[in-house]
Amino acid sequence: MPRSYGRTFLAFAALVLASLTAGTTASGQAAPQTPRRSVGILLHGDESGVQVSSVLPGSPAEKAGVKEGDRVVSIAGIVVEELDPDKLRAVTDTAQVISLAVTRDGKPMTFQLTPAMLTPPANPQQPSGGNRPR
Secondary structure, three states: OOOOOHHHHHHHHHHHOOOOOOOEOOOOOEOOOOOEEEOOEEEEEEOOEEEEEEEOOOOHHHHHOOOOOOEEEEEOOEEHHHOOHHHHHHHHHHOOOEEEEEEEOOEEEEEEEOOEEEOOOOOOOOOOOOOOOO
8 A cells, every 4th residue: 555644744733843834814814823732853855765854943853863864763652654633633632641662774773752832933944846835
């Protein structure tokens, strides 16, 4: 069965890094970013899997040592292929610590991340594939 990571990427990135895209007001202007519970990573998914495309400076992920390019294996014990918005929202909203399993240069690594209240950047970096969380 072919793997499709685009939907997973969008849902996961939106939940983990919080609302990266600025909301808009009725007049079409960007609404101010508000702090949300997050570990501070942006992910990019393609046919080969899901990888970390950006780490928010000062975030729990950066402090733990998560690096851009890490390939995500699972989050909170949920393998990438089974991630969905409802599961991720529950994990992000309720977990005291989130386990992030990745591979880096072919070596497995696991990070224990404590979500924090973070304000997303106004202009997040775009993944090279052009996907952007909605």
